[in-house]
Amino acid sequence: MESVIDIRGLGLTFERDGRRTEVLRGLDLSIPRGAFVAIVGASGVGKSTLLRVLIGLAKASAGQVSVTTRSAARQPVALVFQDSRLLPWRRVVDNVALGLEGSGLSKIERRARAVEALRVVGLAELAGRWPYQLSGGQRQRVSLARALAVEPEVLLMDEPFSALDAISREGLQDELTRIWRETGKTILFVTHDIEEAVYLADRVVVLAGAPGRAVIDRTIDASRPRHRDDPAHSALIADIRGHIARPG
Amino acid sequence: MALTQTADLPALSASSRARLGALGSIGLGAAGLLAFLLIWQAVPALGLVNPMMLPGPLAIPTAFRSEIDSGMWLKAVTGSLSHYGIGLVIGAALGVAVGVLTGMSRVAEDLTSWVVRLLRPIPGLAWAPFAIIWFGVTPKAAVFIIAVSVFWIVFFAAHGAVRGVDRDLLEVAEAFGFRRAHEKLLKIYLPAAMPGILVGLRTALGQAWMAVVAAEIFGVPGLGNRMIEASSLLATDIVVVYMLTMAALYGILDSLFLVAQNWLLRWKA
Ligand SMILES: Nc1ncnc2c1ncn2[C@@H]1O[C@H](COP(=O)(O)OP(=O)(O)O)[C@@H](O)[C@H]1O
Ligand SMILES: [Mg+2]
Numbered sequence: 001m002e003s004v005i006d007i008r009g010l011g012l013t014f015e016r017d018g019r020r021t022e023v024l025r026g027l028d029l030s031i032p033r034g035a036f037v038a039i040v041g042a043s044g045v046g047k048s049t050l051l052r053v054l055i056g057l058a059k060a061s062a063g064q065v066s067v068t069t070r071s072a073a074r075q076p077v078a079l080v081f082q083d084s085r086l087l088p089w090r091r092v093v094d095n096v097a098l099g100l101e102g103s104g105l106s107k108i109e110r111r112a113r114a115v116e117a118l119r120v121v122g123l124a125e126l127a128g129r130w131p132y133q134l135s136g137g138q139r140q141r142v143s144l145a146r147a148l149a150v151e152p153e154v155l156l157m158d159e160p161f162s163a164l165d166a167i168s169r170e171g172l173q174d175e176l177t178r179i180w181r182e183t184g185k186t187i188l189f190v191t192h193d194i195e196e197a198v199y200l201a202d203r204v205v206v207l208a209g210a211p212g213r214a215v216i217d218r219t220i221d222a223s224r225p226r227h228r229d230d231p232a233h234s235a236l237i238a239d240i241r242g243h244i245a246r247p248g
Numbered sequence: 249m250a251l252t253q254t255a256d257l258p259a260l261s262a263s264s265r266a267r268l269g270a271l272g273s274i275g276l277g278a279a280g281l282l283a284f285l286l287i288w289q290a291v292p293a294l295g296l297v298n299p300m301m302l303p304g305p306l307a308i309p310t311a312f313r314s315e316i317d318s319g320m321w322l323k324a325v326t327g328s329l330s331h332y333g334i335g336l337v338i339g340a341a342l343g344v345a346v347g348v349l350t351g352m353s354r355v356a357e358d359l360t361s362w363v364v365r366l367l368r369p370i371p372g373l374a375w376a377p378f379a380i381i382w383f384g385v386t387p388k389a390a391v392f393i394i395a396v397s398v399f400w401i402v403f404f405a406a407h408g409a410v411r412g413v414d415r416d417l418l419e420v421a422e423a424f425g426f427r428r429a430h431e432k433l434l435k436i437y438l439p440a441a442m443p444g445i446l447v448g449l450r451t452a453l454g455q456a457w458m459a460v461v462a463a464e465i466f467g468v469p470g471l472g473n474r475m476i477e478a479s480s481l482l483a484t485d486i487v488v489v490y491m492l493t494m495a496a497l498y499g500i501l502d503s504l505f506l507v508a509q510n511w512l513l514r515w516k517a
Contacts, residue, residue, distance in 0.1 A: 055423055056422075057419060057422055057423060074425060075424065075425050078423075078424075079423045081416075081419075081420070081423075083416070085416055085417060085419075085420045087417060087420065087435075087436070087439070087440075088515055088516070089439040089440070089442070089515045090439075090515070091515075098420075098421075098424050098435070099424040099425065101426075101435075102425065102426070102431075130514075130515045131515075132515070132516070132517035146424075150424070
């Protein structure tokens, strides 16, 4: 199958004040078009760093990373941050339209696309609000809409729901699943929550060790819609948990 | 017990108590002002001070009327406001520009740091000799002095505000493809630094007002100059007219600024 993301031997070392921190080494990962892949791993293992490399915010020190997209879109990859990171001085609709600026669309077209993206996450009626007027869950939906508005082929998500209360989180998980099924986007979803990974993804990749690398890579073939806390998954969850605790 | 005597007003809700409190403080403020005016009137009226040295408040409206009628008041006000406005705009624009540039660029910051350390402690008014040598005793000299005073305040405010911009928000701009300096400037740095820049501008508004008066005392036409003229004729009532005019104009400008600031920062919780 054709892969959108191809990572070969990725290594990344931070250097600061003469101190070197090797975060990733020899990471191989290939992600087919349309897949929903979860990356799990303990805090500090390099999950965010991996996404930052994929979107071009950080540079690999070794290996190759290629993102092959079909469209000539200005922005084939979009990132949803853990904290919503809305720009507080922009109304919701203009936050969502951020990535469309510089795309040649008129302001009216940009706003129309932004409202469309807000509709997908169910928040079209809040388009005129300021970010401070939103709840945490709504903010994260807006952040998702901002990423969707650029119509990326690949959606990178960095622990997007981890700061939310359980009810908002479960609502957003189901919404994300629906959006994925409707749009066929490739999703790379980083989380430290194994249950979340197993509930959402087709495939779970575990990053572990220092420097981090992929220690297991499992396909989940449960049918959808899935059930939370499906006992059929408990063996897999235990297995993943074991690998995170004792990489190798 | 003392505690049992603290009479709480149980019939009043918290909000009506707050309203009473606000009314009370307005009342006290008015009473204080009235007392001030009474004492002011009493001091020359009782002969404690020669009325030539200190005119009472009742003498002021007449003096004000005569200044209006002679056209001097309007001329002085428009003169001062034009030095003030032009100096403020030039000083603030340069201050924002240099502050933002040195805030965004480490090289620019390092390059200017020693020059800033050298020039910054020089008070705006210490530029008066050069202002007069370069521009003569003209409105341009006043504009120059005002612009210098405003520049430093706004420069430091803008520099600090830009340095303090949240890296996370810059990353958002980069993640959405805005990686060039001017894109980050417009999308993130300027709006994020706006609250800090406005704080500096408001301080500058007051500082510039002082600089106006000071520059005009050197002879540039305007409120300060008219005041000095009046004092040389011992027309102390006219001096007071201009002192009050300065207070009133500043109050109006500051209120207008606050309205604009509240609108610009309406996105803040
Ligand atoms: N800019 C940086 N400079 C130096 N070290 C960094 C930098 N960014 C991240 N790190 C380090 O890299 C490691 C991985 O970080 P990160 O990718 O954020 O982990 P995760 O997202 O899995 O929690 C951590 O040890 C972190 O301290
Ligand atoms: Mg992280």
